[in-house]
């Protein structure tokens with residue numbers, strides 16, 4: 001099933017979350033043929049779980065640590081997320097990589113922990129503008145995927161992937177659907193080649209300046225199985241339009 005995910009980033013208090021969900025639910029209540037996921041900040045996960053109860057909308061987190069518990073000040077573990085009802089977690093978002101210095105090896109440890117503990121990770125990959133201008137997009141994405149998925153080669157069907165070109169995130173300049181399709185195809189071919197049990201269950205999402213008026217064009221592409229939406233997911237009407245754009 002295609003997956004449309006909201007990444008709220010560092011936005012929305014529990015009170016704001018409640019108002020959002022109250023407005024959002026009636027706008028999407030008739031949709032059964034697509035999966036909708038909301039990833040609030042940690043502190044708004046309990047309020048989200050409360051107000052999404054009894055609906056088919058899924059709940060996810062934006063990050064996790066790979067250890068279950070211990071002296072890791074400021075971190076949140078996977079068992080903590082599972083107990084709150086999270087079924088998904090975003091791993092390796094470009095803001096985690098570039099603002100907080102996460103590298104491919106750390107992302108690999110997080111993914112291994114996700115698979116072991118039974119939460120479905122959404123692994124983010126994507127090139128910077130200078131990589132793209134140097135013709136290195138596929139090389140960069142390939143390196144990110146190979147390291148992130150190392151020792152998980154036979155588990156790729158339990159992982160979703162978001163292709164988010166760094167230069168498209170929050171800039172208002174999305175990739176063209178054609179360019180995104182090419183990278184998505186490349187990612188799918190890579191998954192096929194590294195996983196001998198490949199069942200094609202990985203959804204490959206596009207993220208980066210998705211808006212209500214361009215979402216439908218991305219969703220027409222053969223290898224685009226969903227969207228990961230930042231800024232345009234913060235308004236319930238805008239996100240509902242994206243969810244209903246195909």
Ligand code: 13P
Pocket residue numbers: 007093164168169170171172207208209210228229230231232
């Ligand atoms: P924007 O939709 O704001 O460009 O952000 C994309 C993103 O980073 C989603 O994870």
